[in-house]
Amino acid sequence: MRVSDKHQKITQAAVKVFARKGFFNARISDIAKEAKVADGTIYLYFNNKYDILISLFEDEIGKIILKVKLLLENETDPLKMLEIYAIHHMSLLQDQKDLVEVLQMELRQSNKFIKEYRNTKFIEYIDIVSDIVHKGQQSGHFRQEVMPGVVKRAFFGALDEMSRLWSLSAKPKYTLEDTARQITDIFQHGIVVRNS
Amino acid sequence: MRVSDKHQKITQAAVKVFARKGFFNARISDIAKEAKVADGTIYLYFNNKYDILISLFEDEIGKIILKVKLLLENETDPLKMLEIYAIHHMSLLQDQKDLVEVLQMELRQSNKFIKEYRNTKFIEYIDIVSDIVHKGQQSGHFRQEVMPGVVKRAFFGALDEMSRLWSLSAKPKYTLEDTARQITDIFQHGIVVRNS
DNA sequence: ACAAAAAATGAATCATTATTCATAATAAAT
């Protein structure tokens, strides 16, 4: 078994366990059991429990970024680009519920426990939105007075909160795609230049 | 010293300690020290550590709801109402940074640890937004096709994410009020009926 | 086939801390 396989096996096990129990209530032995390795083995691949979380975060966000950038590659209409981003973001939940829950958790916890951890991958992910907005302004599609830096946070926050609800609710009212479209619609109308 | 005083002393101490260290890293003895009571005393007022968090959440959200409902009382324009809500929400941060951080944390953690805790106070808080939207639709200000249930989550999520950034960043780019106005502006344009 | 290196194991360690409860201090009642 290649080294990277075991690394990945542990990461995947950690996603499951963190999602099920939360970071602090997850035991290393739970992760070890889920990954079918010994407790000690985990320490050959990660420095400590927190390192598992960080590393997982970086890796998985990295993959998401790659995928969404690929999807956006051949689209030039900034309105459509926002929709692609939103739909992709929400559909992650359908495919990887556990992962989304862990990422949401991580996002809040990094506040407290590693102020020094700059979270660059996350920033890269949301900067995709501000880039879209910026380009939309240059091409005259979007209003000049909106701040891309605010839109990116607001858009992400809206999607994130909606997905939080979704993962909590037993039987959701709306489909994820409807939700993504609704939110996109609001933001599109919110920042587009009105052809009065 | 009245009973309620000690209860409140402990709550306030807990807010400080939770904000500083996070829920799981906060020790009961930290809270006791901060509140200037013995460790055991805390258990005369709360069932356990988690109960402190829940109880704090309910109490403090309760106060916030009262205040924002009061502010909204004499306003009828739904566009303005959204702005009042947003500005009040963001200005909380200025006045009670610690509290906001704890509430944000709690919101994420309740996912995992008390699925049964229905979080009714929080729902009451965000339902204020869906009420505004609903009324705005009835009065013909807002587009019929937007879903109040989506707007409330999106609007809250946007504000919440923005405030998360704010509390993390050493020297923020924007003032809180500007931010609140920007986000409100996007949502106002996003859902208002266009007078074409 | 053997030696050396690398990877994996999991029981033992060791620190940590939420909670309890016997005791003490304080307040209220008579």
Place this chain on the structure above:
DNA sequence: ATTTATTATGAATAATGATTCATTTTTTGT
């Protein structure tokens, strides 16, 4: 002043679980 009830104390308990490391297993190179 004395009893009773209430409130507070903080040391002791008891469980927990992250991390280490001596030992074993597997892989690699010759």
